[in-house]
Amino acid sequence: MWIYEKKLQYPVRIKKPNPKMAAAILSQYGGPDGELAASLRYISQRHHMPIPEAKGMLNDIGTEELAHFEMVGSMVHQLMKGATIDQIKAAGVESWYTDHDRATWPGTGTGVPFTASYIMSKGDPIADLTEDMAAEQKARATYEHLIDLADDPDVIDPLRWLREREVVHFQRFGEILNKLYEWKDSKKYF
């Protein structure tokens, strides 16, 4: 089971509303390479992993991604919270306001809803871990795009931290992929 801990994994303290940045960051909440997709991908794939290291890693990184989902949601919420109607119009996010007011919603800033077609669970551990490594690189690239778009240090700081985590996850998944190849070889010869 999962237990909620009443704190963020890394603090998010944004003082200035910015609906345009909120719309950009929303992609890491419910978009193609976002934290929700990451978490659901790993937590689904863990069931069919053949070695303890792979089960543990997918379970634990899948759990950490949920904490990142919470951080990204907090960023979006804080960027939208005090936004005035004029700021929302100037940012061109009237369609967000029409459907959601200032609410956080799992989709992209252009209104594309979250879908399970962003993720795969193939049942082949090597294929799945290879997807996971690509997913971490795509998430890293997305955070870099967001850092390029941001100018508020309160926004850039957690984005940088989240980017770093993708680099670590990529490294850890690479170690697991090697172990899965060893596992596959050992099955062949023994």
Place this chain on the structure above:
Amino acid sequence: MMRPDQKQMLLDKIRAYEFSAAELNLYLDSHPGDQRAINDYNTFVRQIAALKNEYERLYGPLLNFGFGPNANRNQWQWIDDPWPWENN
């Protein structure tokens, strides 16, 4: 009332220790025989438990569902504001 800066400082400390433990945890998932890392991990576990104890006694529960105490005997503290997503 409690001074919020003290509360934040303690929470930041818990966060830092928990982060180190999480990093070691992921590392150990792929290096389960690394004795030094296990030792470091267990050291963090003890420090985190002590810090969380102190935090929950002073400021209310970090965990619910039976994993953290409600120190106030008259009032359910779990729902106290602020929640983590609220900037404060």
